[in-house]
Amino acid sequence: MTHDFLQPLVGCFAMPAGEDPTVVMIEAAFRHHGLNWRYINCEVAPEDLGDAVRGARAMGWRGFNCSIPHKVAVIAHLDGLGASAEIIGAVNTVVRRGDKLIGENTDGKGFVGALSRVIDPAGQRVVLFGAGGAARAVAVELALAGVAHITVVNRSAGRGQTVASLIDDKTPASADYAPWNGTYAIPKGTGIVVNATSLGLYPNVDQTPDVDTDTLSPDMVVADGIHNPPLTQFLKAAQARGCKTADGLGMLVGQGVIGLKYWTGIDADAGVMRQALLDLGL
DSSP: OOOTTSOOEEEEEESSOOOOHHHHHHHHHHHHTTOOOEEEEEEOOGGGHHHHHHHHHHTTOOEEEEOTTSTTGGGGGSSEEOHHHHHHTOOSEEEEETTEEEEEOOHHHHHHHHHHTTOOOTTOEEEEEOOSHHHHHHHHHHHHTTOSEEEEEESOHHHHHHHHHHHHHHSSSEEEEEEOOSSEEOOTTOOEEEEOSSTTOTTOTTOOOOEEGGGOOTTOEEEEOOOSSSSOHHHHHHHHTTOEEEOHHHHHHHHHHHHHHHHHOOOOOHHHHHHHHHHHTO
C-alpha cells in the first residue's frame, strides 16, 4: 500500500546507471506541475531483477521504467501486460494498478504520438528500417494506429521476417520483409519512412541509413528514432528533399508523457519536458 506522508516513487531499473535524460525530463515535469514525486535511477544487475521488483512492490512504488537488458526478463515478475506490450513481448514501463504491477510499452506509443502531430498514420504505407526492440515496438504501435502496410527493411533476414510476421499475425495491418543489401530505394506510394536503427546516434552523428535519398519525395514524412542529436543527417537529407520530418526527441518526450499519465493521472506539459532535454544539451 502507499502512504500519503511518503513521496510517491517511480524509477528506472537500468544497467549500468548513469545520467539519464528520462530522469531530467520527468523530474522537470514533477516540478512544473507541483508534484511531490521523485524519479530515481537504480542500477539493477540481471540476477537481482526479481528482488528489485519485489522491493518496488513492497515499498509501494507507483511504477518504474526498465531499460536494456531487463525489458523482457521483467515480464516474469509482473502480474499482467497491456495489450501492445503483450504483442511486442517487451516492457519498458510498469504501472501499479490496485495491488497488481502491469507491464506496458510506451516506446512505440511515444513514437506514434509524435508522428501523429505531423501525419495521421491511418491508411499509410510505411517503410521501417531496423528490426530490433525499438523497431518492433514502433511497428506494433503503427499497426494498431491503423497503418495499412509495413515493409520491414533489415540486413538480417531472420530478424526482419520475424517482425513482419508479428505484424501480419497479431495486428490488423499487413507486412512484408525486404532485404537491405546496399542502398535501399523507397518505393513509390510510401507515406511514412522510419529509421528505427541506431545509425546516427551520438557520437556517430555522421552515420546515416543507406537509403537512396533521391527516392524521397515531398509527399512523404520521414521520422527518426534517434534523440541525440534530434536533427540527424538522415532528417537533414529528408528536409532537403522537401519531406516533413519527426525527430526522436519527440518520441522520447512522448513516451515520457504517456508514462507520467499512467503513474500520476496528469497530462504533463510536453514542452517543459522537451526544453529540459534541450537544456541538457540534446
